[in-house]
Amino acid sequence: MDLSASLIPGPDYMGLTATIILWPLGTALFLLLFGKRLSTFKVGGREIPWAGVIAVLTLLRSFVAAVAMFVDIVGVELAEGAVGHGGANVENARTFTVHMFDWMQVGGFAVGADFLIDQLSVVLALVVTGVGTLIALYSIGYMHHDPRFHRYFAYLSLFASAMLMLIFGDNLLVTFVGWEGVGLCSYLLIGFWFERPAAATAAKKAFIVNRIGDFSFLLGMFLLVAAVGSLKIEDINAAASGGQISGGIATIAALLLFGGAVGKSAQIPLYVWLPDAMEGPTPASALIHAATMVTAGVYMVARMGPVFLASEGDLALTVVAWVGALTALWAALIACTEYDIKRVLAYSTVSQLGYMFLANGLGAFSGGIFHLITHAFFKALMFMGAGSVMHALANETDMRKMGGLRKVMPITGATFLLGWLAISGIVPFAGFWSKDAILAAAWEQGEYALWGIGLFTALLTAYYMSRLYLRVFEGPLKHDPDVHPHESPWTMWVPLAVLGGLSVVGGAINLPWDLRLEHFLTPVLGEFEVPHGATAWILAGVALCVAVSGIALARFLFLTQRGAELRARLVTGSWLDKLLTASRNKFKVDEVYEATIQRPGHRFAMFSAYKVDAKGIDGVVNGAGALVAWLSDGVRRLQSGYVRNYAALFLLGVVVLLSALILRVGPLG
């Protein structure tokens, strides 16, 4: 079967990879160095800055290259008959490795700047460059007043490059470059308005919390080098599935890698940075903190699936599934009482990422990737919708000051509605299919507790998203009379419309009776069992009922008179009130971290610096020093008049030595 590769001439993968990854990098550098000097041009009476146009075109170019790659891989597969219902040919994963140059080589350890092109990386590259292009276009409208406009687009391009490096990494170290690179861009974009102390603090928090995850990732890499002798993903996975790694080592390695994913993808206990990250510009949140970067952990776990599967007694996968499910529930509980529109979406993202990890933990890796893709569509859409609202309301984010905006912002309202229905799990919108696939997988494996948590979270999701949508877009207008909301310019609503469309039809890439995505990814990610026949229909029906109930509950509470009365009558001190208060306080997790880690850490540092170092070690030194000074009287004599004599003496000494050398040895040479 190897013949087929030579029968069908592949395109220039090196060139395509370089285009996809390096063009955004080049654009980032160009904009950083010269962006300030770029001018603007007018289209339809609107100033459009060149910096934005360059960034959009670069990402578009990367997208086109990714499409070319995708088409080629599909073409190869069709020719091999590898695509089809249940006809996936696991033996024939189409993988190409592009070797750019040797990176590090010491002894038997070697890594190259190598990139892996296969079904999984190409699909994700399509998502990143496609959604990225739309968000960049949107940003032109959203950011056009900002004095640091060019820098924003430089960071956005740099982000795209790093994210693509992460996805295409052929070894874990190249992936790690992208991994920390996206972390850097996240830092830069969260702190984009660094004059605001809250933004600067949030940026730093994001970086440091992610570093804690990366610390775990690093240890995982060391363990894999020790166990496998390589960081090449293919080698590691082959060793794991071939049984060359013991179950115990695989468990530890998998959990260490998962530690990295927990940081990057904002899972319990490291999710606390993501809500704060909302200090950044909203389109950056859409791209980085919803659609792409935060899903890197999901991708990495799926990519390293065989290591997780090799774990002793499925321990690693069980941990992944439970962390995912509990994070999904936990974040959804907080989202239910949050009033800041962006933070609701942030907690919602944490929750949805939990679903993806639940899928991974069930071994349903392509289910996780499916939800990753649909989530990228509808969550990016809703973030940008929220941005559109903020744009119209002079940067207001408090939902209590919003209402009835559908009337003044019809496109934003309509597209947001699509996103809302998609995430709530209403058939036939995209989110329904991907969430249903995960819940169905849990059921099929007999993980009823996980299924129950997932289902309950689905109820909460439908509820809090309806609460958001109804409060903001329905009911009477509530905003400040001084602001005059308006629909956003075309650069902003066109991306909304495209993503709105994808939120409707996106599920079609993987319908239960036509699992195209799953089959396409099977060579990389393997297969998983889903229920068939009546069970499948009943499960889907239950999920749909739950979603409708959540929406109905929110509608009752926020759009009807009786609901409002009921909310007003909520007894203080009742269990529900206590729960809601705890949720409003975000369960005080930040406070707990501050009291148990931050403050004791600071005290320890103060103690080390000003007691141990200054008083302890240096105290001994100064004591000895004082003794010496007293003995030699040297300190007092070191006044400027003497120093010259010292210098002269020193030079004289050197001259003498040098002359001795020359006399003895003869001139050099």
Place this chain on the structure above:
Amino acid sequence: MSDLRFLDIAIFLPLAGALLIAFLPRSNANLARWAALIVTLATFAVSIGVLVDFEASLGGFQLGSEAVWIKDWGISYITGVDGISLWMVMLTTFLMPLGVLASWSIGERPKAYFALLLALETGMLGVFSSLDLFLFYLFWEVTLVPMYFLIGMWGYGRRIYAAMKFFLFTLVGSLLMLVAIMFMYFATEPNSFSLTDMLATELSSGTQRWLFLGFFASFAVKVPLVPFHTWLPDAHTEAPTAGSVMLAGVLLKMGAYGLLRFAIPLFPDAARYFVPLIIALATIGIVYGAVVAIVQKDLKRLIAYSSVAHLGFVVLGMFVGTVQGMSGGILQMVSHGLSTGALFMLVGMLYERRHTRQIADFGGLGKTIPIFSGIFLFVVLSSIGLPGLNGFVGEFLVLLGTFLNYRWWVVPAAFGVVLAAIYLLWAYQRVFQGPVTDEANARIADVNSREVAMLAPLLVLIVAIGVYPKPFLDRINPAACRVVIQLDPDADCSRIEGVVAPRAHEEDE
């Protein structure tokens, strides 16, 4: 190999320059400045010749010269570089012109200042090139004097105290080393200071341990390892910018270099015996230096403590007995010289503008001097080991090398990477982010062209080493391997050219 001995020329050219400057007329300060710049640039150019002539595949020492100096006493002039000292020499000659540029505005006694700076360069180059221990010790002491005066005369604040502390710490260490060298000299038959001769001398392991400690005293102070480090924050903080750059960039490396050039090869049994102690001290240094750095109020002190942490990585890598650790540690020496050198230059520029280094006096500079703050952030990222920049390669290899032999030590050491992000990003936030609170910070100027010229070469190398460390590692690996097999004869030296009788493990392949 060409006939011109670039290495020896490079060593003595700065000294000749120092003498030249001493004879220049006192009235014209500009002349001294330009002379110093030209001499250091010329030295760098000559050292490029060394780099070009260096044969990566040869292994061992090359490009030096050998001559009997004082025959009756067994003293010779022997120089040469291997893949380790090569980069130390290059680092020195590269940083020196930048140090001269950073000192452009020195107003007080510029002649003496630049002459001392050049004398310092000869001392440092000599230390890295000497293969005779008498010669080595001579150069080692030669570096002490100019640095003492640079701190004591051109420093800030408590400069006398700092200079004295630096001098005494180093001197006490040096004297112990001198005793050990003299013992070795008499133990060598016939009496000789030549490294090669000394290497051939068999010593009992008990003797080795005492002698090792003698060398260790000197090198541990220089590196510095905790708890011998307290001279460093004072010296770094009070030294003029070029002094700090040279201290952090080169002088500290003399300690680490001494360990692997002399202490390990001369006393391998003792080195192996002390490995646990040294690994512990290095790891403590990584964590302790970082923790103490977090709460520093003075930017230079903060960077000084970050050096304690970074040099902890270097020494850790050197003693874990894997070639990854050793090569990583050596590369980390170069990387640290570049990053920390750049940080000290940047802080020096801030000081020239605001006459303060207190973190609390700044705030919101990102708005007033955006280019400067962008460059600063870039260097910060290099220092905290962002992959793709120089710091990561060395740190990763050190930690990997540590893990392969000492599973558990890597946990606190790798945590140092988290701590680095904390202290540097927090400092960055307080200096460059937030609102401008002090009117004085609103009026300062962004980088000028001289400053860009100083920083640009550093920034380029920071990226180059991060993206393509191969030219560096290819030269370091063989030399690193020769040292590391002293610590662990089974170290994985496979796929490295120029190593005699590699005893590689094949199971990793």
